[in-house]
Amino acid sequence: MNQVQTLSRSLTKHVERLEDRQRPLDFRLIGRILTFTRPYAVQRNLLLVTVLLRSIQLPALTWAVAAVINGPIARKDVNGVMWGAAGFAVLSLSTQFVMHYRQLLALQLGESVVCDLRQALFAHLQSLRMRWFHQTRVGRVISRMTSDIEDVRIGVQEVLFVTLVQVGQMLIASCAMLWYDWMLFLMVLGLAPVLWLINHHFHRRLSSDLRNLRESFSRITATLAESVVGIRVTQAFVRQDENARIFGDLAEDHSSYNTAVLRTQGLFLPLLDLNSQVFIVLLLIVGGYRVLQPDSPMAVGDLVGFFFMANLFFSPILIIGNQYNQAMTAMAGAERLFSLLDTPPEWSDPKDAIVLERMTGQVEFRHVTFGYDAARPVLHDVSFSAAPGQTIALVGHTGSGKSSIINLVAKFYLPQQGEILVDGHDLLKVNSDSLHHQMGIVLQQNFLFYGTVRDNIRFGKPSATDAEIVEVLDRLGCGDLLNNLPDGLETQVGERGGTLSSGQRQLICFARALIANPRILILDEATSSIDSATEARLQKALNVLLTGRTSFVVAHRLSTIRHADQVLVLDHGRIVERGRHDELLELDGVYARLHKRFVQQG
Structure with missing residues (x-):
């Protein structure tokens, strides 16, 4: 138990150091939150009017009771008492009316602000580059979108306007008590x-x-x-x-x-x-x-009124104390939200970026050096060219730089030195969206989104018709495999495709990439999760589909490498051999040794 408590305290300190749950009040943050209420200025101003009315109404009720006691009751005026009670009842009803609309307007305003914040945050996340996602834990990203935004919601809906009501009530009650005695x-x-x-x-x-x-x-x-x-x-x-x-x-x-x-x-x-x-x-x-x-x-009614006013003065102290704690939590959430919103993308396309209307697929690396940490390069002076329609196979041990080349071709990262040309244009000056619209990617981690098989295939081309989906599956030669699913293309894939086999998931990823008819196709160990029987069915279709497209293939299976136009053998971030399959075997070098190992493992 003592070890657990020690670990508990250590983890608590670590979490608090990374993400403090509370922050002091910061009026700059409050002002920035309020900027999100500008599109709803009419609603916000009406809310402020209800806050002012609510601050006045409760002291007014107390004053009315004291006035009836000092007036009609002291004079034993029955009619006056009845009129006073009627006036009190009308004022009480008005307080309920105002309270209802104060809460309603606050809830609506808070929901509008939170909705806009979520959209702004999501849009900003889409603009951030791959390095940021690789360096940031998924849990922290989700926390920004959930708990931190909910803290801001409470700050807008409750803390701000409830505190204004309580402060206004205290001020009016103070003036009334000063007037009484x-x-x-x-x-x-x-x-x-x-x-x-x-x-x-x-x-x-x-x-x-x-x-x-x-x-x-x-x-x-x-x-x-x-x-x-x-x-x-x-x-x-x-x-x-x-x-x-x-x-x-x-x-x-x-x-x-x-x-x-x-x-x-x-x-x-x-x-x-x-x-x-x-x-x-x-x-x-x-x-x-x-x-x-x-x-x-001082009359008896004044003392009664003073008692009530004193209660209205003291009761907000506890409420404001609770609101203050919630306000500090909202400040911490807002600070983390705006810190993320203020995080600039690692790089952005220039304003005059070249839009590639229809690529031929020519790719060239010129003396490229790259590292995820600039101080520790993983690629050193890499140069090669891929003509339109060629298949480039990348071979090497784990950590040799194969995936890094893929990431650079896809413009997920930019090189520290050298140039990458696509159709003769420097990748730095190319519009990223126009590049990615003409690129298909199939990764080893066959990620599927929650939804149906049809939805996941259509992810590569949202406008694709059912006929186009069936055509792509037929070209792949795997339509019957997917049709054997319980509901065919309407089968729910579950979270991350958990209801499908690894081979079925990979087939869907192939169809998703190919339905977009890409000019550049990237296969990053894309057949590693497919059994030999399924791969045999796919190999002929792949040979047809790769024709006419510039393809970069990271593969461990010889069936994919044998027919490549060029094999690049990497070792510690350098190209140590290049050529066709048969040529490299004749060299009896690194590739030949890898090939021998592949054959033995096969």
Whole structure:
């Protein structure tokens, strides 16, 4: 248990260091959030009017009660009492009407702001380059779009406008108490700091306890998710008892934090209530004494009104304290959101970028040096050319630079040195969208999106008709394989294609790439997940489909490499051999040794 608590504290500090859950109030951030309300200025201004009315109405109700007591009741005027009660009822109804529209307008405004923020964030994410995604954890990206935006939503819908109502109510109640009796008002001012200090102290403790509680719960959910996803490995290594022990320790850890929260709340609320009772006692003594004085200008109704006004003055202190904690959380969420929105793309196309209307597919590398970390290049002085329609096979050990060449051809990254030309144009000056519209990619990780088989194939060409989809499948020679699925092309692939075999997933990825009729085709170990029987069916179709397209193939299977127009053999980021399959075998060099190993493994 002590080890778990040590790990728990270490993880908590690490998470807090990476993503603090709270930030001090920052009026620049508040102003930037409010800029998202500009398209909804009419709605926002109406909301501010309801906030002002709401701040006035509750003190007005209290003043009405005191006025009826001092007036009609003191004079024993029955009609006056009835008229006063009727006026109070009408004012009470108006408060409900205003409260309804204040909440409705705040919810609508908050939802509009959150919707715009989500769209702006998603659009910005699409503009970021591949390096950023490789360096950023998926969980943090999702957190920006979910929990951080929800924190901002609460800040807009609740914190801002509720706080304005409470502050307005306190100011009006203060003026009313000062008007009723300035001496009693001074006593109230003397007690207010005491209540504020108690509230501030306990909220700091609660904030720390709740942060620990959230983090411990995150560890529980993460462990649970990991256990469910990895259940096959768990059972294979008989880890059930050990995993249950670890989870039990985390659950006890979470329970201890929950107990700390309950203990703090259990002390705070009675203490706050005790202070309220002490204040009432003092107010009764001092206020009663002033009313009972023969020459006192303070009437009983004034004392009653003062009591009510004092309640309206003190009750917002607790509410504003809660809102302050939520405001700090909203500040942290807003800071992370705007930090992401302010992250510029690593590079952007120049304004005068060349739009490639119809590529021939000629690709040339000229003395290209590249590294994911500029200080540690993974490609060194790489030069080669691919004529339109040629198939270029990339061969080499893991880490030799094959995928790096693919990433550069696809313009996912830019080289640190050298030039990459497409149809004679420097890739730096080429419009990226026009390049990618004429490029098809099939990766080893055959990623499918949630939806039907038809939806995933159409991903490569949204305007594709059903007839075009069937034609592509027939050309691949795999239409019957997919038609054997329970619902044919309407079969739901599940999350990441989990309901399909690896071969079926890869076939869908082939169809998705080829339906776009690309001029440049990239196959990054695309047949590694397909069994030999399925590959045999695909090989003839691939030979036909590769004809007329410039293709870059990273493959471990000889069937794909044998017919390549040019084989580039890489070793530690350098091209050490190049030529056709038969030519490289005659050299009896690196490729020949790799070929021998492939044959032995085959």
